[in-house]
Amino acid sequence: MRVSQLITKTRKEAPADETAKNAQLLIRAGYVHKDAAGVYVWLPLGRKVLNNIIQIIRDEMDAIGGQEVVMSTLQRKEVWERTNRWDDEIVDVWFKTTYKNGTEAGLAWSHEEQMVDTFRQHIDSYKDLPKAAYQFQNKLRNETRAKSGIMRTREFIMKDMYSFARTEAEHKEFYDKVTAAYLRIFERLGIGESTYFTVASGGAFAEFSHEFQTICEAGEDVVYIDDEKHIAINEEVMRDDVLKNLGVQKDKLRKAKTAEVGNIFSFGTSKSEPYDFVYTDENGEQQFVVMGSYGIGPARVMGVIVEHMGDDQGIVWPTEIAPYQLHITSLGNDDAVIAEANKIYNNLISAGFSVIWDDRDVSAGEKFADADLMGMPYRVVVSKKTIDSEAYEVKVRKTGEVLQLNLDELKKLLAK
């Protein structure tokens, strides 16, 4: 991509009342457009990052046997009445609408019910289990207060997976697989070090659930971290019996503000019972399916990454999710410089690297500032000064380190 061709522009100043760092940087750099409180538009650069995050999650879900589906946004009232969750008194985040014939419909704030209602028609026997289905779908939630930029919105994309097992033991086995997959995901997303497997309250269905909490000042949670074990305890379950159970010592814990980037929990048979979602076992007996639910919010993750890794200059993307790996900054209008930049740009693209070239006729300072703001992992400068040199001047966005590399070395760096 050439910056001159991008449909978006950067801006020097952040929007007036937006104080969240992620919103300020993402809007300034042209990744997202804010349409209303808690409602964001994804611009090309932002869409690329989101897609990269989604692809990592998809890889890991597929690797443990998840099968991708897409549920609908329009939700039938009857499906939700079975679990008594159509009532606005019980679920206060519903957006609802009415068809022309008067039929009421809900706009999906979750897809748990619909998943059960769908797969009970495909799962009948112990031979059909275990299975898991997942999706990337928008959730619409009538939040009383949207906040923190893209971290708490009224419309957001979510990866939600549901597992179906014969027994608690079989369920537990899959639950553990998901845990491992989640840890791999956050590692690949570049926030593995600062993301903690966290014990949290189990909601209505189990004593405990597990969250993945990332250190983040803009987060809404408080956890207690055991650095040795690299796990955390949500303050809501910070009790002596929980500590004992985990084998951690209270005085070794440190308190931290975090954002929940993932969440996994067991339903037991609490979801299958209302739907009479049963399978026939080896003895011909009917048994309720044992279920689990596993969420990750890709957009929230993106916000957390910006919050967590951004600096005074702008965004710093981890390599696996950056919209482009390399930012070529050509300085000046000199024909030889343009030709050289064009040469590297085409060379790297045909070698399969993702590259953005700032080919605009603007000042050096503006280009440097924009490169820092947009946050690609590496930047290479092409100028009169560098053109005669054998080496390229490569700057690492994260550390500020400047390397002198030849083309092969540059390719090696980008291939990492």
Next chain:
RNA sequence: CGGGGAUUGGCGCAGUUGGCUAGCGCGCGCGGUUUGGGACCGCGAGGUCGUAGGUUCGAGUCCUAUAUCCCCGACCA
């Protein structure tokens, strides 16, 4: 949902006790000089002041209602 703050060209802001054709910076267009950390000069386009109503000779400025946005809290099953 409770409390606080805000709304004036695309963006960021100023606008005094009500007073004349509502200003500034950025951005944008044209011309020129520039080109290693958001360069500079000149010219130019662009707003009716969130919306509705009211007070007044006169309202961006005062009053009432309302919408939207931000922050704190509650909520986040």
